[in-house]
Amino acid sequence: MGYLDMFCHPVWAISTALLTVFVRIQRNYARWNPRTCEVRLTGKTAIVTGANTGIGKFIALDFARRGARVILACRSEVRGTEALNEIREKTGNSDVHLRLVDLSSLDSVRAFAKRILEEENALHILVNNAGVSGLPRQITKDGLEASFATNHLGPFLLTNLLLDLIKRSAPARIVTVSSVNHKRGKVDFSHFRGENLTYFMDEVYNHTKLHNIICTNELAHRLQDTGVTANSVHPGVVMTEVMRHYPLWVRCIFNLVGFFFFKSSEGGAVSPIYCAIAEELEGITGRYFDSDCSLVLPAPLARDAALAVKDFEVCERLTSKL
Numbered sequence: 001m002g003y004l005d006m007f008c009h010p011v012w013a014i015s016t017a018l019l020t021v022f023v024r025i026q027r028n029y030a031r032w033n034p035r036t037c038e039v040r041l042t043g044k045t046a047i048v049t050g051a052n053t054g055i056g057k058f059i060a061l062d063f064a065r066r067g068a069r070v071i072l073a074c075r076s077e078v079r080g081t082e083a084l085n086e087i088r089e090k091t092g093n094s095d096v097h098l099r100l101v102d103l104s105s106l107d108s109v110r111a112f113a114k115r116i117l118e119e120e121n122a123l124h125i126l127v128n129n130a131g132v133s134g135l136p137r138q139i140t141k142d143g144l145e146a147s148f149a150t151n152h153l154g155p156f157l158l159t160n161l162l163l164d165l166i167k168r169s170a171p172a173r174i175v176t177v178s179s180v181n182h183k184r185g186k187v188d189f190s191h192f193r194g195e196n197l198t199y200f201m202d203e204v205y206n207h208t209k210l211h212n213i214i215c216t217n218e219l220a221h222r223l224q225d226t227g228v229t230a231n232s233v234h235p236g237v238v239m240t241e242v243m244r245h246y247p248l249w250v251r252c253i254f255n256l257v258g259f260f261f262f263k264s265s266e267g268g269a270v271s272p273i274y275c276a277i278a279e280e281l282e283g284i285t286g287r288y289f290d291s292d293c294s295l296v297l298p299a300p301l302a303r304d305a306a307l308a309v310k311d312f313e314v315c316e317r318l319t320s321k322l
């Protein structure tokens with residue numbers, strides 16, 4: 001039998017088809033299933049950033065189903081309103097609200113936090129989910145590199161501005177949606193201002209995701225004995241709009257491979273939801289969870305306590321009002 005004949009053989013075709021179906025079914029596997037988790041969030045308030053699409057929308061949907069008061073923190077009124085209506089309609093929960101914030105702007109984050117502090121009596125869950133990848137070089141009006149501002153410094157400031165409210169609401173949880181890509185990230189504080197960066201594929205993104213974990217760990221350390229936990233999580237490789245800033249050919253390959261192997265947005269929301277609500281995680285803090293909800297070690301740099309103290313201080317300085 002010739003080499004090509006083998007590929008045309010019915011046994012080959014059937015096994016390939018079966019394998020494809022199996023791989024596609026397995027792509028959303030996690031050791032925890034939100035559908036079988038009976039935790040209710042009635043009386044609890046949750047904020048999910050970037051909740052208008054992708055992973056964030058499914059996190060917000062889950063919280064709304066469980067009866068929480070949910071605040072969708074989105075930057076686009078149109079896209080946010082669409083998600084708001086969809087979530088209200090699907091869950092029958094009318095206590096879901098849209099508040100606008102552009103995380104790349106420190107002023108916008110301050111205005112958002114001010115409004116939340118005026119309007120909300122409690123905040124039990126904060127999910128820092130919003131993020132971008134593949135942005136070209138841009139410096140924001142705060143003088144910060146745009147990917148760092150959106151993925152790390154904006155959420156960092158937001159968390160700190162809401163921290164007293166979160167502490168008063170304890171037990172409470174802060175969940176940072178990072179990425180396994182943090183393992184390819186580096187720490188160089190000049191990156192925050194857009195210096196010494198290479199804009200190739202996801203290089204800049206990877207650095208931002210490393211800072212996410214480093215600062216979440218330091219936050220967890222600072223929050224000891226407050227009843228507030230702070231953990232980071234990898235949602236998996238997920239078919240969302242996250243590749244929107246990449247060239248067309250990269251998006252085509254991502255979507256083609258992703259159809260078989262990558263998680264759906266709903267599947268990607270599972271590990272962040274787990275960190276936010278699972279009873280077995282009560283009191284667990286300063287940890288990093290994988291996309292199947294298992295507790296795993298992050299990269300060595302993300303475990304360096306001295307570096308975390310320094311990083312946190314640098315971020316405090318960069319986000320403080322002069």
Ligand SMILES: NC(=O)c1ccc[n+]([C@@H]2O[C@H](COP(=O)([O-])OP(=O)(O)OC[C@H]3O[C@@H](n4cnc5c(N)ncnc54)[C@H](OP(=O)(O)O)[C@@H]3O)[C@@H](O)[C@H]2O)c1
Pocket residue numbers: 049050051052053054055056073074075076079101102103104105128129130131132150177178179180234235236237238239240241242243
């Ligand atoms: N998808 C993956 O494979 C993957 C893997 C690892 C980690 N993650 C992480 O998962 C999180 C969610 O990503 P996703 O995959 O769901 O991506 P997505 O579909 O692109 O959604 C990203 C969300 O973030 C919002 N956002 C972006 N820039 C913002 C800004 N300046 N201010 C406020 N909101 C902003 C977007 O709002 P607009 O719709 O208005 O732009 C959108 O709601 C991100 O932190 C990402 O790094 C994703």
